[in-house]
Amino acid sequence: MRTSTLRYCALIDHVLNKNSPLLTASQIASLDRTQSEYEDFADAHVEHYAQQSCRELCTAMQRKLPRELRDMIHDYILSPTRDEPVFINNDYFDNVDEPYRDIVAGFAEERGYGYAHMCSEGFVDLDTMSEFARRWYHHTKLWLFLTPAEVAEFFETDIWGLGLESDRLLRHLEVEVCGTEYEDNITPLQQCLFKLAPGASIVFHLRVAFIYGYGEFTYDEDFTMFLLSERVSELFPLMRQLIDVGYELYGALDGYEDFRVTPATLDREVWKDTLMKHCEGRDCRSVLLILGGFADQEQGGDRHVTAGGHNATGSKYPHSLLQVSG
Structure with missing residues (x-):
């Protein structure tokens, strides 16, 4: 997962929190959709990485620890x-x-x-x-x-x-x-x-x-x-x-x-x-x-x-x- 994905999510969040009075309803809705898509993308990659890392840890734990x-x-x-x-x-x-x-x-x-x-x-x-x-x-x-x-x-x-x-x-x-x-x-x-x-x-x-x-x-x-x-x-x-x-x-x-x-x-x-x-x-x-x-x-x-x-x-x-x- 690219670092730019997290940065882009943070940027959208900043814009929505700080500049929402300057945005139209359609712009806010578009940013919300984009942010949701990027968050889903990030969650999927984080979960995939977590699953892989957790299973590797469990395998090592079973092999090395009593x-x-x-x-x-x-x-x-x-x-x-x-x-x-x-x-x-x-x-x-x-x-x-x-x-x-x-x-x-x-x-x-x-x-x-x-x-x-x-x-x-x-x-x-x-x-x-x-x-x-x-x-x-x-x-x-x-x-x-x-x-x-x-x-x-x-x-x-x-x-x-x-x-x-x-x-x-x-x-x-x-x-x-x-x-x-x-x-x-x-x-x-x-x-x-x-x-x-x-x-x-x-x-x-x-x-x-x-x-x-x-x-x-x-x-x-x-x-x-x-x-x-x-x-x-x-x-x-x-x-x-x-x-x-x-x-x-x-x-x-x-x-x-x-x-x-x-x-x-x-x-x-x-x-x-x-x-x-x-x-x-x-x-x-x-x-x-x-x-x-x-x-x-x-x-x-x-x-x-x-x-x-x-x-x-x-x-x-x-x-x-x-x-x-x-």
Whole structure:
């Protein structure tokens, strides 16, 4: 790419910024078009050069550095997003045969985290991408807005489309506990949670909405917490087994702070009292307003979830099923 291209773009930008009152509308439009064409030309050449240089660097890294040092490099690249929650809803299964690397790249680009290129075969070879994906799973907190049955199904797939066993790599997971007696929370979670990485942390989310549904309702806090503690008590044997093998367990109510689950807390009344304390002086219905986007999207057939209740825009990558919390 010639230096004159960049200089010409800079000159046009200067003219538009400094002398626009002296230009006619047609002249401004012509300069805008020319500048856009030159910028596209420059972007294409920069991307081509970056792809070539990045792949050469990855090849050298694979040849000269041991795995431990390569992982340190991947960890450094991922450090701005470490431990940031990522939401996944059931739209993930619509095209489960397709890799979702572009979605990962989408929120990385949107947030300015600087690793979107690590999701593209144009920039990195598959060996390097696989290593990077493993570290991504290691550091990412996945919030699965899924039923336990969908959680088990999710663990049979790989977001990166590389055939990785994601469940054995994950160190933090948050799942939704169904609120009705007609849904089995136990069997699917027994099948998958014990496959998580040793020492992984698991958060069990309870939601008032799963008891009342969305919309108008008469709210009885004491009775609601009784129903939620009754429902989660079915999971106590599973929770005890998970604790015994070294996993860290937490409970959560709607959007309130997590609380640690230990063998001593595996009691229905203890859970009810804990849930009551977490919502003491606060109206759980206000949290439903924050989560109202879930219901609206589900009812409308568009269940793309973002933490802020809106879809991000402006990225060249598709994104919706995976979103970073705001």
